[in-house]
Amino acid sequence: MKRRCWLAVILLITCLCGSLSGPAAVQAQPDTKTLLLYDSLAVDTPKEGNVEELQRLLAAFGAQVTVMNLDHYTADTLSGYDRVIYVKNAPDLYDINKDFLKDMAAYTGDYLHIGTHLPERVQQQLHTVTAVIPDAAVTITADAWSSAPTRVPSLPVITSYQGQPYGAVQLYHGSHAAPFGVIHGRQGYVPYYVKGNASELALSSLLKDWLGVQKPGNLYLVIRGIYPFSDLEKLKALADRLYGAGIPFVVSVQPVFEHTDYPAMLRYLQAMQYVQARNGSIVINTPVVADTISQDKTVLKREMSSFIDVLAQHKIVPLGIGAELYWSYDHLYSAEGMAFFDSSLLYPNEKIMYRDRSPQSKVFVSSPFTVTIRQLQEYVRHKKTADTLPVDLAVTLNFEADSVHLDEEVAWLEAQWLVFADYKQEEHQVKNDHVLLQSRGGILKMNGQSLTQNSTLLSGTSGAAEADYAYTKQARQSLSGLFRVQNNIFVAIIGVTLLVFGLFLIIGYRLYKRKYYK
Structure with a gap:
């Protein structure tokens, strides 16, 4: 009976310690699959490279990502993923993949839409109203981080929404400011995202909550x-x-x-x-x-x-x-x-x-x-x-x-x-x-x-480096000794010859000088 009481006390203390320690800082669950869809890589446009940057952001959160072009989408693909991100880079192209439209209408997992043409079902859940501002100069801010004003030919902004806003899109020389993105429940929306400015930090703040990551950044x-x-x-x-x-x-x-x-x-x-x-x-x-x-x-x-x-x-x-x-x-x-x-x-x-x-x-x-x-x-x-x-x-x-x-x-x-x-x-x-x-x-x-x-x-614990190290091995020379002796003999002969030639010059000079005096 005493043993059972002690076991109960130990179990209670263990539970209390576990509850007091709080949740651990973790990344996105590795067994949670994320599908990253895109309709265009936006080559030769200001949006070029945003899909690649999004891939690196998702990697920073430890997400398991599968990247797919919308043209390659097949029926029932969405059912195999817990989270779906769709990057709509081409506003002038409407989704013509019927399998995706059908699956999207029935999809109940986490969904994040980046770009224009927000699906109607998601738009209703977020209660969002958007507008397009032509030829706008905007500044993207994320908390206290910000970027220089950027001119955007056609800027989609959120004018009305329900949920948690993230970041801000501030019109240059204007009083209008709109949220960079919003999350409501399991749905998220970012109307404008490009590579290389503060929109990366604003999107990372939204992704952190959307992915359920608790670890603070360093x-x-x-x-x-x-x-x-x-x-x-x-x-x-x-x-x-x-x-x-x-x-x-x-x-x-x-x-x-x-x-x-x-x-x-x-x-x-x-x-x-x-x-x-x-x-x-x-x-x-x-x-x-x-x-x-x-x-x-x-x-x-x-x-x-x-x-x-x-x-x-x-x-x-x-x-x-x-x-x-x-x-x-x-x-x-x-x-x-x-x-x-x-x-x-x-x-x-x-x-x-x-x-x-x-x-x-x-x-x-x-x-x-x-x-x-x-x-x-x-x-x-x-x-x-x-x-x-x-x-x-x-x-x-x-x-x-x-x-x-x-x-x-x-x-x-x-x-x-x-x-x-x-x-x-x-x-x-x-x-x-x-x-x-x-x-x-x-x-x-x-x-x-x-x-x-x-x-x-x-x-350094690896010793001293040799300054005269032989980087190439010398070939083995079987007659090197004989050639060395020959070289010494030739040097001696040449030296003697030069000495004799010098003596002849001196003697000839003296003879010529005596002849001149006579």
Whole structure:
């Protein structure tokens, strides 16, 4: 009887502790599928790239996304998804896919509409009334963040609605302001969304609630473009400067798969050790994809794993992978190159080169939304206070830029009120067949053992690099000794000949001089 009483007390205490601890900060549920539909990519228009930016925003919230063009939609597709986002980029094109119209009329899941032609059923649920303002100059605001005025040839705005508003669309030189977007129940609507201004932050605020994400956003600083042939002394000086300013940072380094025993590679590793000791975090950038990429699908996995091993051997703990967005929508790249990492930095696509394209994205536990420092400067043009970000935001600096330009950007960061988070404070994991690398609460771990960042890391633990290292092996020479003796003999003969020739010149000069006197 006493044992049962004690068990009851312990169970009650456990329940009370669980209720007092509160809900944990989580991302979008990984088992919740999201369908992203679009009617047009809006090429050569101001809306070009907004679908790609939306994909990166959804990745930052940890959403499992399937991307589909409306032309490829087939009957009953909506029934397989819990959430649907439809981007209507072409206002002059009406939806002619009858299967989609039929399924949409019966769809009861979460729905977010971006653009014009809001479905009538959703319009009734949101009680929205819209209007189109021709040739408008607008400013998009999201809390205290804002963007410069942008001229829009035809701007759709919400004039009446029911639900929770997000952000604002302020007409330039006008008193009219409309919500950027609204959510009511399980339905959401954003009439205008473009790439590269504060509409990204306004949409992220709406997406956070629509996806049910509770995790607050952090601000990170990322330095891109670090190669073995980069100016490593310049990198160390930048690390010292950021460390002195109290700004934690992330360095995205290019992997090396061959000649990892060369002195140049050793200096590269020592620079990473120095960065890590200066409160910097390391992420591995994806290798450069060429048209002549090997057809062997195991090469990428083997090489990425080998570079992780090289870093681990030198006490360097990478915490994620940096890649262009399309890598996460490719079966080969995501399975062979990104499978070691649970965290990523997904950059905008620069040159898309799929190997095995996938409509479904790879999900990461952590994937901050990356923006350039110019975008950040635009956001904070009129901002005075620091507000909580709705999404993890990573500001990128290009290390390959000229020193004067980079110095100006760092000076601007030092002068701002911005508070950058330490990437190591979050949980990250990199794992292959030989090593497990982790971070949590600012502590780096290797195979479960904590690494202390002490003075040995500042000076480098990999030894000194040889300045006169032979990068190419000399061919074996079987007659080198004989040739050396011959060369010495020829040198002696030539020397004697020159000496004799000199004596003849002296004797001839004296004889000619005596003849002249006579």
